[in-house]
Amino acid sequence: MTIVIHWRSGTVLSVGRSWDGALEVDVRVDSDTVRALAYPLLVGTPIVGDRVLLNVNALSLGLGTGGYAMVVALPDRLPPDASFAGHAVKARYTPLQPVVLAADEEASPLRSVLSAADDLGGAPVVIADLHSALPAVLAGVIATRPATRVAYVMTDGGALPAWFSRTLSALRPLLVGTVTTGQAFGGDLEATNLHAGLLAAVVGLGAEVTVVAQGPGNLGTGTAWGFSGVDAGAAVNAVGVLGGHPIGSLRISDADARPRHRGVSHHSLTAYGRVALAPADLVVPAGLDPSLGVAESLKPLTGRHRVVEIPVDGLDEALRALPVKLSTMGRSLDADHAYFLSAAAAGRHAAALL
Incomplete structure (x- = not known):
């Protein structure tokens, strides 16, 4: 079985629009500029000049809905660790698995x-x-x-x-x-x-x-x-x-x-x-x-x-x-x-x- 991820490394040229939990950036990759999407709560908030690691599968496939390169990490400026009461893991056992507070677990107000x-x-x-x-x-x-x-x-x-x-x-x-x-x-x-x-x-x-x-x-x-x-x-x-x-x-x-x-x-x-x-x-x-x-x-x-x-x-x-x-x-x-x-x-x- 073959699993494909197209990896790229690039530099943030500009920061674009944002909405709840997401931020668009333009990234220079070799001689091209690609549109990328970052989730600041997962990877930190990219700024102009940051080196970013990208997954460009969606661009390679020409996807419509998800037609972004995805920011996987800011390798030179990692976000700080956060203390957190939750222990529910989503997207489990993937490289970007986040820990969340489930609504019904012990530390939840509900x-x-x-x-x-x-x-x-x-x-x-x-x-x-x-x-x-x-x-x-x-x-x-x-x-x-x-x-x-x-x-x-x-x-x-x-x-x-x-x-x-x-x-x-x-x-x-x-x-x-x-x-x-x-x-x-x-x-x-x-x-x-x-x-x-x-x-x-x-x-x-x-x-x-x-x-x-x-x-x-x-x-x-x-x-x-x-x-x-x-x-x-x-x-x-x-x-x-x-x-x-x-x-x-x-x-x-x-x-x-x-x-x-x-x-x-x-x-x-x-x-x-x-x-x-x-x-x-x-x-x-x-x-x-x-x-x-x-x-x-x-x-x-x-x-x-x-x-x-x-x-x-x-x-x-x-x-x-x-x-x-x-x-x-x-x-x-x-x-x-x-x-x-x-x-x-x-x-x-x-x-x-x-």
């Missing part, structure tokens, strides 16, 4: 309440395949019930650091908090797994509606089972086991040129139709083009799940009012309206259950 928590009390939980659905779901909740307390539970199917998401950074004022689960890290709260993360969101943060989705940069191979969003089905099961109300945000597209993603994506049909064993509400926005074949695609799922059609009045305006630019697979709100409308309808349904 330890007492979470150690006794075992149930979500029927709280609605919206589950989505892609990270790009998060702002749209949030728009649907806000448009329906503006003061709703919404938390985001980020799984580890995509980016591990929550800091990578500029979208999440811009949405933070609209959320009561973010919980990073599994190997993901960098949220307001950390959790060992999805079950603990759901309890941390509802019991620890007091969320009335919780949104579960992977971080940006999902992995897909174009095969029936080779996609990281398959975990959406497992999330339905986790919510059901904990006594929550699972709501499936369907991945519906009227613009994707790939047949497997047009109408209801095979990702949704596999995750909810074959992986999810607990019943869930699968939300369809009213007024979709019948040629998408949504109703017919969902018929095999109705034996276990409930298909709910939700009115969409006001949702387009709510989507356009968000503080972030909507984008999925490089397509904007207007370019793939059905996708974002479907996610917003799921948020509306969740808010209406309160």
